[in-house]
Amino acid sequence: MSFAGYFSHSAVADRELFEAITSELQRQQSQIELIASENFVSKEVLSALGSVMTNKYAEGYPGKRYYCGCECVDVAEKLAIERLCLLFDCKFANVQPHSGAQANLSALYALANHGDTILGMSLEMGGHLTHGASPTISGKWFNAIGYGIDKNGFLDYDGVQKLAKEYKPKVIICGASSYPQKIDFKRFREIADSVGAYLFADIAHYAGLIVAGLYPSPINHAHVVTSTTHKTLRGPRGGVIMTNDEVLAKKINSAVFPGVQGGPQMHTIAAKAVAFGEALRPEFKEYAKHVLENSVTMADRLKELGLNIISGGTDSHLSVVDLTELSITGKVAAEELDKVGITCNKNAIPFDEWPPSQTSGIRVGSAAMTTRGLRRNEFIKIADLIYKVLSNYEKSDYESVKEEVRKETLDLCKKFPLYS
Numbered sequence: 389m390s391f392a393g394y395f396s397h398s399a400v401a402d403r404e405l406f407e408a409i410t411s412e413l414q415r416q417q418s419q420i421e422l423i424a425s426e427n428f429v430s431k432e433v434l435s436a437l438g439s440v441m442t443n444k445y446a447e448g449y450p451g452k453r454y455y456c457g458c459e460c461v462d463v464a465e466k467l468a469i470e471r472l473c474l475l476f477d478c479k480f481a482n483v484q485p486h487s488g489a490q491a492n493l494s495a496l497y498a499l500a501n502h503g504d505t506i507l508g509m510s511l512e513m514g515g516h517l518t519h520g521a522s523p524t525i526s527g528k529w530f531n532a533i534g535y536g537i538d539k540n541g542f543l544d545y546d547g548v549q550k551l552a553k554e555y556k557p558k559v560i561i562c563g564a565s566s567y568p569q570k571i572d573f574k575r576f577r578e579i580a581d582s583v584g585a586y587l588f589a590d591i592a593h594y595a596g597l598i599v600a601g602l603y604p605s606p607i608n609h610a611h612v613v614t615s616t617t618h619k620t621l622r623g624p625r626g627g628v629i630m631t632n633d634e635v636l637a638k639k640i641n642s643a644v645f646p647g648v649q650g651g652p653q654m655h656t657i658a659a660k661a662v663a664f665g666e667a668l669r670p671e672f673k674e675y676a677k678h679v680l681e682n683s684v685t686m687a688d689r690l691k692e693l694g695l696n697i698i699s700g701g702t703d704s705h706l707s708v709v710d711l712t713e714l715s716i717t718g719k720v721a722a723e724e725l726d727k728v729g730i731t732c733n734k735n736a737i738p739f740d741e742w743p744p745s746q747t748s749g750i751r752v753g754s755a756a757m758t759t760r761g762l763r764r765n766e767f768i769k770i771a772d773l774i775y776k777v778l779s780n781y782e783k784s785d786y787e788s789v790k791e792e793v794r795k796e797t798l799d800l801c802k803k804f805p806l807y808s
């Protein structure tokens with residue numbers, strides 16, 4: 389395991405942690421990773437994350453810091469901003485949010501006041517916690533109203549319009565965590581304009597596809613766009629905020645720091661700059677093309693095998709698979725698949741009869757395994773393996789089926805090495 393050399397200092401100084409890190413590396417190397425929000429960063433991104441930039445306090449923004457000695461981290465942050473603006477063709481960017489949740493909280497802090505009404509996609513319909521779900525600040529500090537999807541799994545724009553008219557929100561949030569289809573950002577802006585609301589688009593999941601022109605960009609429709617950097621964009625764990633509006637850009641900067649966060653994590657910002665540089669290369673477009681093709685291939689194959697795919701298919705890197713037909717919950721399915729080396733997550737389906745802790749579905753994504761080099765044939769194989777495990781669940785030869793599948797997932801992983 390030559391790559392463990394990256395952690396050689398902990399091997400000497402901290403045996404327990406060294407073992408945890410190398411075991412995690414081994415787990416990643418030997419599992420088919422289908423969690424739609426995960427990916428594998430390049431060694432260059434990893435190196436930047438482990439760099440001396442972590443030592444520097446840099447509250448403020450390039451050229452306007454509260455500490456001395458920021459000339460080198462300023463270069464990294466300016467590069468990250470410039471590259472992100474090029475990627476999304478936007479005028480202003482803030483690359484400091486520590487995560488997608490921090491980016492979203494900062495955006496809401498910039499656009500609305502405590503007690504204002506916000507309208508976002510409900511968690512159980514595919515939205516994210518930070519779009520107004522009750523356990524989060526977004527649900528507690530704002531009057532959060534949720535919209536959803538129709539019985540076929542498509543966004544219910546007429547429903548959004550109706551709720552907007554009724555509740556007159558200050559902010560409408562679009563974007564999702566488990567919505568496989570394209571979002572009509574223009575339509576959302578028309579709805580927002582009809583009630584004088586800000587439109588805030590969270591493209592955490594689709595960012596990499598947007599960069600490659602394979603998914604619509606909200607940048608000319610939304611007042612503010614947020615994203616994570618670690619999903620299809622294949623960067624380090626973190627968040628960003630973008631806008632074309634100079635007044636909002638200033639509000640966003642104040643909302644991120646000092647509003648929501650303290651000192652920026654300069655090592656992560658340096659790693660974001662590396663990843664954005666990678667995403668600007670033509671190879672990234674090629675990568676994203678394969679992400680989409682592989683996702684469609686996997687969904688089509690699961691459909692051929694008789695499973696219901698919510699909304700009938702996918703236009704992105706992810707699909708939601710309805711397991712009702714197999715009489716197995718999403719929770720059990722995800723746990724059983726994990727045992728054979730296929731990692732995914734349970735996911736609610738529209739109007740799910742099972743509670744969120746069980747669910748009737750799973751969510752599968754193609755971004756991570758596409759990074760490892762898997763293509764159409766392998767994604768057909770993965771769909772077959774998923775079906776083989778789930779359709780044999782609790783049958784008399786289930787243990788031997790699982791053994792066979794585990795062998796096959798290990799073989800696939802060996803054929804497409806990670807960090808070797």
Ligand SMILES: Cc1ncc(COP(=O)(O)O)c(C=O)c1O
Nearest residue numbers: 425487488489516564565592616
């Ligand atoms: C749409 C969306 N927004 C925001 C987030 C939050 O990102 P983070 O986990 O980095 O806080 C997620 C996470 O999965 C997400 O799916």
